[in-house]
Amino acid sequence: MQYQGVLKKMPTENQNTVQYYLDMSSDFLNMNQLLNREMSLSFVTYECLNCHLEKKIYRQGFCKSCFFETPTAGxxxxxxxxxxxxxxxxxxxxxxxxxxxxxxxxxxxxxxxxxxxxxxxxxxxxxxxxxxxxxxxxxxxxxxxxxxxxxxxxxxxxxxxxxxxxxxxxxxxxxxxxxxxxxxxxxxxxxxxxxxxxxxxxxxxxIQFPVEKYPKKPKSLNLEKEESYTGKLVGIKGQYLIFEDETVFNVRANEGLVVRIELH
Structure with missing residues (x-):
């Protein structure tokens, strides 16, 4: 299965274990259900969360001009x-x-x-x-x-x-x-x-987080630089996806990136 959308901070629900969701435009994924699944993440392009134009993200999901103009980034x-x-x-x-x-x-x-x-x-x-x-x-x-x-x-x-x-x-x-x-x-x-x-x-x-395995030496994934990554999801904590090979991906730090997710 394949999904594509612009990354935004994952909404959460504080239940016995925190429930995480990812808004992929026309699809709303419950990320907890993807634990122990292999997935591929691919960088597609950019979309500013304010003007929605295809412009390189500067900070906090905004292009440079919006970052210095929108009241949501004061x-x-x-x-x-x-x-x-x-x-x-x-x-x-x-x-x-x-x-x-x-x-x-x-x-x-x-x-x-x-x-x-x-x-x-x-x-x-x-x-x-x-x-x-x-x-x-x-x-x-x-x-x-x-x-x-x-x-x-x-x-x-x-x-x-x-x-x-x-x-x-x-x-x-x-x-x-x-x-x-x-x-x-x-x-x-x-x-x-x-x-x-x-x-x-x-x-x-x-608060209890849905983590099967914590990384001993977490390595941060730079999806813009790497362009694509494949790994097995073994946990979610904060706004990080944690993978079996100790790669971690900060969803919030990558707001404004349009990505493709493929489940294997």
């Missing part, structure tokens, strides 16, 4: 502390920025390769944690806008990591941590503006 996306919609100040499109920034946001701790702090919109819990490959996570504060979440993250990352080591995450070389204790230790470093939003009584969320 600096405040990666750096929430730069959010200004609460002040009525526009970055690229104030209406869009108000819609996204002026809604409840969560500052959280997630354990994927190590304990790290992060920010996400409340409606993206637990999706954000799944995408990072976190096997456990907990909310620290729930604030009414993105700016407050951003300044809280900036303050807390002085005392806890804010990055994930993708190799450690994929090798599953992680230990369980008591995230309630971590949250309590970090409470004193929450900025004054966000202290009233501290979540004192919530518990950890635990």
């Amino acid at each position: 600096d405040w996306i990666m750096r929430p502390e730069l959010s200004k919609a609460h002040l009525g100040e526009e970055d690229r499109d104030l209406e869009y920025e108000k819609k996204v920034q002026l809604q409840p946001h969560i500052v959280y701790l997630a354990n994927s390769s190590n304990v790290k702090v992060g920010v996400t919109r409340k409606q993206q819990v637990p999706t954000r944690w799944i995408d990072q490959g976190a096997h456990e996570a907990i909310e620290i504060v729930e604030v009414p806008n993105r700016y407050l979440a951003g300044i809280t993250e900036v303050a807390l990352k002085e005392h806890v990591a804010d990055k994930t080591n993708w190799r450690t995450m994929l090798k599953n070389e992680v230990k369980d941590e008591n995230l309630v204790e971590w949250r309590e230790r970090l409470q004193e470093f929450i900025p004054d503006e966000a202290k009233e939003y501290y979540l004192a009584s919530n518990t950890e969320t635990n």
